[in-house]
Amino acid sequence: MKEKTHVDDIDRSMYDFRNEDKDAYKLDEGLTKEIVLQISEEKNDPEWMRDLRLRSLEIYNKMEAPNWGPALDGLDMDHIVTYVRKNTKLADNWEEVPQEVKDTFEKLGIPQAERKSLAGVGAQYDSELVYHNVREDVARLGVVYTDIESALRGEYADMIKEHFMTLLPPSDHKFCALHGAVWSGGSFVYVPKGVKVDIPLQSYFRLNAKGAGQFEHTLIIVDEGADLHFIEGCSAPKYNVANLHAGCVELFVRKNARLRYSTIENWSKNMYNLNSKRALVEEGGKVEWVSGSFGSHISYLYPMSILKGRGSRMEFTGISFAGKGQNLDTGAKVVQLAPDTSAFISTKSISKGGGVCTFRSTVKVAKEAENSKTAVSCESLMLDSESRSDTIPAMDIRCKSADVGHEAQIGKISDEAVFYLMSRGMSEEDAKALIVSGFADNVSKELPLEYAIEMNNLIRLEMKGSIG
């Protein structure tokens, strides 16, 4: 006899506070050439950027939305506001940030984390960055950490032009094109040759406005032999209309450099998260992705690593947690183009309350990629019988000497394990939360302590009241 279990939705009030956007500058809903030009003008774009925006818009208008993933019917671009700016300037001191915005980031713990354990912080509120600061000692090493807009006008303008949307061209997919047309905010990081930044840099993106889109662009270049850990956090309050997030992340990892890119995305459950991330890794370089996807109504997210140089490596550690009304289509992609490259993809997914988690991976090994190694493993945990979990791996191997492995496991939370923990005095809720945290342990172990704690809190929050 099988009993149908039911797991309720959770109280997300600690992330759900929202501010009025009465004193914000906001463009009309929808997407037209006029709006794109208006954004471009507002930002004082160089000519090439304005052209890129217009070209992107054309591509966007021609391209079809993807039809192979979760339904995007609820997303009506005619009602998404693409640009919202708080009436404030970019500050490098929290005192200069408007009180209400500052309070928001205080509640999210950003200034506190900056004081404790970060080398630099950027904070974006709706479409624009409101705060940016890098520790002096880090800046002195030549590390550049700024918003893309400032970089476009400064000393690194050529570097931006040379790299911007080259890994993720607007033609990649419809939402990449959308991003190209209306992108705003984000971060530019450059770590010079041989510089090892031993404490992380962090950007935090907060989308406050109702029915708006956030399209930040992250461009990171880690030069030869350099080392960086970059962290991104995202959240938004809940509204009853759709919000959209279509960011782009482009990572360039030069010869023998290492970049760790960690992100915890915790969007509210009305968010369409259609995010694109891609890394290009040169000889002996390494990119490490640590990725947690918690919120959002629908997510499409498959960070790709292109292993271009001999001996380049990638590691991807990810977790997705889908609750009621959530459909998270996530995974990772890797393209191995050179000999001796290695890729290690390890993901976990948790679904409950009718939530859907799909793991999608693509592995391509070119015929030049001799003696390459690839290992893909995904484990799914379903907390009740109404939730769903799918695995869709694709592999295209053109090299005989490549060593490729794939492992998938789908399981349910074991009643015996819950009983075992409860027999030591734990409540059912605590026992289940402990098992789920344990399941997610490989990801939390990879995160800096504060983030590991936040992730465990999120799991605890998600598990609360989950006994039906």
Place this chain on the structure above:
Amino acid sequence: MSEKFLEVKDLHVSVQDKEILHGIDLNIKKGEVHVLMGPNGTGKSTLGYALIGNPKYEITQGSIIFNGEDLTEESVDKRAKAGMFLSFQNPLEVPGVTLSSFIRSALEQITGERTKVWDFKKKLKATMDILDMDHEYADRDLNVGFSGGEKKKAEILQLLMLEPSFAILDETDSGLDVDAVRTVSAGIEEYQRRCKGSLLIITHSTKILESLKVDKTHVMIEGKIAKTGGSELVNFINEKGFGDGLE
């Protein structure tokens, strides 16, 4: 102090609508050691699970009174908080949760107080020494990759750290080599010293009982207690088995 501690009255237990135990009566006083023997598949582990409160084992009739409290309808965590403990025959593996953090959170749940990290670690290490356990096991995931013997020792470690007033040991000695049985016995003696707790030991062998003072022995056959005696019954069964002679 009342004589009565654990009182099981006319306990009927079903698993998937099939009755396994047909009316068990059992009285265990404070500090007493009872031994439960019997052929395989006769319901000994079922009694253990029913006492601790495994939801798959349905109590259809009778009652469990523990320390004056009727626990018949209570959930397993409530029974654990009331002072019951079961050492599992096959302890579960729980990845991502270390043995030490698990014991600590269980302890905090039972006592409702935060443990002091330093004191806890000190006590944990000292207790692991009694059980001849390598300290590195404290930081390993709960039972994951533990050998059979290590799992059993980890159960006794939990017994000693959580200090329940009544413990059921379900074939804790099975599958252990001579040295491991001796170590586990030492752990059980330590439990009696520390907690003056009562024990119900389910076993097939007499090795584990050698250093313990057994108060009562019960023989279970086909879901019923067929005979109850003193420690001499252990030796009798050892020689004659569960065949005739028992009636």
